[in-house]
Structures are given as structure tokens and as C-alpha cells.
Amino acid sequence: MTEATPPRPQTRIQRRNTEAILEAALEVFSAQGFRGATLDQIAQAAGLSKPNLLYYFPSKEAIHVALLEGLMDIWLAPLRAMDPAGEPKAEIMGYMRRKLEMSREMPRESRLFANEVLQGAPRFIEGIEGDLKTLVDDKAAVIGAWAAAGKIAPVDPYHLIFSIWALTQHYADFDVQVRAVLGPGRAPFAEAERFLETLFERLLAP
Amino acid sequence: MTEATPPRPQTRIQRRNTEAILEAALEVFSAQGFRGATLDQIAQAAGLSKPNLLYYFPSKEAIHVALLEGLMDIWLAPLRAMDPAGEPKAEIMGYMRRKLEMSREMPRESRLFANEVLQGAPRFIEGIEGDLKTLVDDKAAVIGAWAAAGKIAPVDPYHLIFSIWALTQHYADFDVQVRAVLGPGRAPFAEAERFLETLFERLLAP
DNA sequence: CCTACCGATCGGTAGG
DNA sequence: CCTACCGATCGGTAGG
Numbered sequence: 001m002t003e004a005t006p007p008r009p010q011t012r013i014q015r016r017n018t019e020a021i022l023e024a025a026l027e028v029f030s031a032q033g034f035r036g037a038t039l040d041q042i043a044q045a046a047g048l049s050k051p052n053l054l055y056y057f058p059s060k061e062a063i064h065v066a067l068l069e070g071l072m073d074i075w076l077a078p079l080r081a082m083d084p085a086g087e088p089k090a091e092i093m094g095y096m097r098r099k100l101e102m103s104r105e106m107p108r109e110s111r112l113f114a115n116e117v118l119q120g121a122p123r124f125i126e127g128i129e130g131d132l133k134t135l136v137d138d139k140a141a142v143i144g145a146w147a148a149a150g151k152i153a154p155v156d157p158y159h160l161i162f163s164i165w166a167l168t169q170h171y172a173d174f175d176v177q178v179r180a181v182l183g184p185g186r187a188p189f190a191e192a193e194r195f196l197e198t199l200f201e202r203l204l205a206p
Numbered sequence: 207m208t209e210a211t212p213p214r215p216q217t218r219i220q221r222r223n224t225e226a227i228l229e230a231a232l233e234v235f236s237a238q239g240f241r242g243a244t245l246d247q248i249a250q251a252a253g254l255s256k257p258n259l260l261y262y263f264p265s266k267e268a269i270h271v272a273l274l275e276g277l278m279d280i281w282l283a284p285l286r287a288m289d290p291a292g293e294p295k296a297e298i299m300g301y302m303r304r305k306l307e308m309s310r311e312m313p314r315e316s317r318l319f320a321n322e323v324l325q326g327a328p329r330f331i332e333g334i335e336g337d338l339k340t341l342v343d344d345k346a347a348v349i350g351a352w353a354a355a356g357k358i359a360p361v362d363p364y365h366l367i368f369s370i371w372a373l374t375q376h377y378a379d380f381d382v383q384v385r386a387v388l389g390p391g392r393a394p395f396a397e398a399e400r401f402l403e404t405l406f407e408r409l410l411a412p
Numbered sequence: 413c414c415t416a417c418c419g420a421t422c423g424g425t426a427g428g
Numbered sequence: 429c430c431t432a433c434c435g436a437t438c439g440g441t442a443g444g
Contacts, residue, residue, distance in 0.1 A: 031325065035242030039443065050444085052413050060443065114324055117383045118317055119237065128386045136387050153408070158388060159401035166376035167369055174371075177323045180334045181342050182364055195365035202359075202408045219432075245423060257425080258433055266423065 018056055020046040022070065025063045030108040033115045034064055034123070061123060068116065068124055071109055076135055078102060079161070084142045088151040089204050092143070096164050096200055097193070103172035104189045110172035136161055152204045160203075167196055224262055226252040228276065231269045236314040239321045240270055240329070267329065274322065274330055277315055282341055284308060285367070290348045294357035295410050298349070302370050302406055303399070309378035310395045316378035342367055358410045366409075373402055 024045035028037045039060055043053040057063045078098035082091050103110055116124045136158070143157035171178060171192050178188050230251035234243045245266055249256040263269045284304035288297050309316055322330045342364065349363035377384060377398050384394050 033239050033242060033321075033325065036239060036325070038441090040441095049414060051415090054444065055413070058444095111324055114320075114379075115239075117380050118320055118324070119239065119242070121382050121386075125382070125386065128383050132383075133387050133389075153404075155404060156397060156401050159397060162376060162384060162387075162398075163373055163401070163405065165380075166372040170368060170372035173320075174323050176327050176331070177334050177338075178368060180327075180331065181339050181368075183339075191362060191365060192368075195362050195369070198359075198361060199369065199405075199409050202411075203405050205408075217431080223432095244421085246421090255434065256423090257435085260424065261433070264424090 014056070017046070017048060017052075021048070021053060021056055021063065022067055025067050026071075026108050026112060029064060029067065030112040030115065033119070034060075065123055067112070068127065071112070072127055072131060074106075075102075075109060075113065076131065079135060079139055082139055082142070084145075088143075088146040089201075092152070092160070092164075092204060093197070093200055096168065096196055099164055099168040100171070100189065100193060100196060103168050107172035107175060110169050114169065114173045150206055153206050155203065164200075167199070168192075220262070223252070223254060223258070226254070227259060227262055227269065228273055231273050232277075232314050232318060235270060235273065236318040236321065239325070240266075270329055273318070274333065277318070278333055278337060280312075281308075281315060281319065282337065285341060285345055288345055288348070290351075294349075294352035295407075298358070298366070298370075298410060299403070299406055302374065302402060305370055305374040306377070306395065306399060306402060309374045313378035313381060316375050320375065320379045356412055359412050361409065370406075373405070374398075 021042065024042045025037075027045055028041045031037075032041075037060075039050050039053060042063065043050040046053065053063075057066065078095055081098065082095045086094075113124075116122075117128075121128055140157035140161065143152075143160060146152050147154045147157070171188055175188070179186075182188060182191075227248065230248045231243075233251055234247045237243075238247075243266075245256050245259060248269065249259040252259065259269075263272065284301055287304065288301045292300075319330075322328075323334070327334055346363035346367065349358075349366060352358050353360045353363070377394055381394070385392075388394060388397075
């Protein structure tokens with residue numbers, strides 16, 4: 001866990017291979033989970049030999065940690081963009097919409113984090129207790145102030161954030177189940193957007 | 207996949223061992239996922255040797271399939287109990303409460319299904335397309351009729367059911383993250399109950 | 413950056 | 429000749 005990032009300085013080839021490895025790792029880890037994934041699968045998807053893979057990252061765990069850390073900023077961007085100076089309900093609705101958009105556009109990333117947290121976040125707990133908790137505490141205070149000022153309904157800010165996570169990530173993480181239950185000819189994400197807009201409009205109305 | 211259940215008739219010892227295996231498999235599969243779990247872990251948790259384990263079930267996959275099938279009825283009971291003749295809002299709120307209670311009392315079962323669906327439900331897709339879809343179609347029709355009659359707000363019944371799944375299972379599946387973000391001295395499930403009661407009251411009000 | 417490997421552990425099965 | 433097992437090991441594959 002000490003050396004999660006590849007050696008520097010990097011040549012163009014090294015940068016390209018590092019990118020290919022992380023892309024391949026995202027594909028494989030998100031579909032199989034950490035233990036289910038193999039270095040051979042990742043190496044093949046990246047178009048590298050396994051020994052070459054292990055030249056760039058010292059271990060399977062190092063790839064996984066680098067992947068999670070590299071995605072953390074992107075993953076938290078929608079919440080980070082919630083503006084304390086903005087119009088309260090519009091800011092929360094905007095956050096929900098960005099998060100749902102993320103589930104649609106980045107389902108592999110969603111499943112990667114889901115797999116990790118579901119199994120107790122053994123390689124990620126410091127990220128949750130660090131960046132994530134700090135950001136959520138910050139934004140929960142903002143939402144709490146909006147509620148106290150009567151701009152939105154008086155709801156628990158933490159559970160409001162949890163509800164946005166749960167409702168939007170569900171469509172990425174349980175995509176197979178959602179599509180199987182809805183049957184063919186439906187558009188889960190478009191339907192979800194309308195449903196969630198109604199849900200949060202009604203929940204937040206002061 | 208032909209012989210997922212142990213031989214019959216069973217002695218008392220056989221019934222006890224079969225129960226111990228399924229309990230151990232729930233513990234291990236829910237925490238590690240299918241590929242992450244090993245027969246050795248399951249055997250040890252069940253207090254049996256691995257060869258004895260494989261006397262009762264022919265393979266790792268057979269244990270997993272038997273476990274999912276055996277839990278299906280319990281898992282669907284809360285939705286099944288929703289009464290078409292009952293008071294609409296009370297029936298939906300009751301379903302939500304039973305589902306949240308299930309997340310609190312049976313988090314391992316929740317994580318078992320979550321692990322499976324998250325990875326594309328390779329050993330479970332027929333259960334989703336069969337029993338689950340049939341039941342959801344049935345109950346969605348009931349909810350749709352309630353909405354059409356103006357007893358509840360006009361919401362998409364399928365996405366209403368998805369929202370109950372997402373919001374209640376989140377507290378079991380992402381328990382580690384919820385607790386890490388909330389910090390010590392909080393009661394996630396008690397808080398969730400109050401929050402979700404508010405949320406669905408507001409969503410469903412005609 | 414490849415060929416050739418290792419200690420260990422995987423799911424599953426042998427004889428008794 | 430059945431049941432309910434055990435100690436030891438199978439062929440292959442894991443991470444490294």
C-alpha cells in the first residue's frame with residue numbers, strides 16, 4: 001500500500017500503458033470484484049503481459065488502490081459542485097441530476113465503488129473516513145442551514161444525501177435487475193429522471 | 207445445477223449439517239461474494255471437513271444456488287404481503303417499513319443478493335426474470351390502480367418499488383459507509399425510518 | 413518487456 | 429451393502 005503509483009518520470013509509452021492498465025482494471029474489477037478479478041484478465045484487457053503489468057504496479061492491490069484514488073475526485077465532483085450561494089432546491093435537484101447522469105455514463109465506476117463498500121471497504125475505508133466524510137459534513141451543514149432558513153423542507157441532511165446516492169446508484173449497480181423487471185422497450189434512466197424529479201420536488205417543498 | 211438439494215430422506219444429522227452449511231455459506235458468500243468465497247471457509251464455518259461439505263452439495267455453485275433459492279420466498283415476503291384490499295398509502299408505507307426492518311435484521315441476505323445482482327446475476331437471472339418479475343408486475347398493477355383511482359399520487363409503480371428497494375437496502379448494503387459518514391453515536395436504521403416515513407408520506411400524498 | 417517459473421491455494425475427488 | 433464421514437491428494441490456477 002506504500003507505492004500505489006507507478007514510477008516517475010514517465011515516457012509516453014509508460015503513460016499510455018498506465019492508462020490502459022487502469023482502464024482495463026476498471027472493466028475487470030467493476031464486473032468481478034477484487035477477489036474475482038485476475039491479473040491475467042487485466043493484463044489481457046490492457047494488451048500487456050502479466051509481468052509487464054507488474055512492472056507498472058507492484059501488486060493486484062496496488063492497481064485497485066490507484067484506481068479508487070484516481071476516481072475519487074471525479075466521483076465526488078457532483079456533490080462538490082453544490083453551491084452554498086445558489087438557490088437551495090435547484091442546487092439539490094441539480095446534484096441529484098448530475099449523480100443520475102453519472103450512473104448512466106459511468107456505471108462501471110459506480111459498480112467498482114459498490115463492490116468495494118459492499119464487502120466492507122477493506123481497501124477504501126480511509127477514503128470514506130477522509131475525503132468523503134469531510135465533504136459530506138460540509139455539504140450537510142449547507143443543506144441544514146437551508147432547511148433551518150425554511151428554504152427547503154426540514155429533512156435530515158445526511159439521510160437526504162444518502163437517499164440521492166441510493167436512488168441514483170441503484171440504476172447503475174442493479175441495472176441487470178432493473179431491466180429484467182421492466183422488460184424490453186423501456187428506458188430506465190429516462191424514466192428514473194422523471195420519477196426522481198417528482199420525488200425530490202415533493203420531498204423538498206417547504 | 208441439476209441436483210442443488212442434498213439427498214433424501216434425511217436423518218437428523220443430515221438436516222442439522224445441511225442447515226449449518228447454508229448458514230455458513232450465507233456468512234461467507236455475503237461477505238466475500240461468490241468468487242471471493244472458498245469452500246474451505248464455508249466448511250470451517252460450518253464445522254465440517256471439505257469432503258463432508260461436498261457430500262451434502264456437489265459443488266460450490268450448488269451451495270450458492272440452493273442458498274439463493276431457499277431465501278427467495280423470505281426475501282419477497284414483504285412485497286407479497288402488500289394487500290390489494292388494504293388502504294393504499296398504509297399498504298405502501300407498511301411495505302417500506304417491512305423492507306427496512308429486513309435490511310436491519312437480515313443484512314447478510316441483502317448483501318448476498320446485492321453481490322449477485324451487482325455482478326450481473328449470472329447464477330440468479332432466472333429467479334429475477336421469473337418469481338421476482340411476476341410478483342413485481344402483479345403489485346405494480348395494484349399500485350397503478352390505486353394511483354388511477356386517486357388514492358395516492360400518480361407515480362410510476364415500478365420506479366416506486368425500485369425506490370423502496372434502493373432506499374431500504376442501501377442501509378444494509380452500504381452499512382460501513384453510512385456509519386463512517388454519520389460518525390459514532392448515531393442509529394442509522396432508526397434515523398432512516400423517520401426519514402423514509404417523511405419521504406414516502408410526501409411522495410404519495412394525492 | 414518476454415519466457416519460464418515458484419510457493420500456495422483453488423474446487424473437487426481418490427481410497428478406505 | 430448402506431450411511432456418514434476422514435486423511436490425503438488430484439489436476440489446474442492463483443498472485444507474484
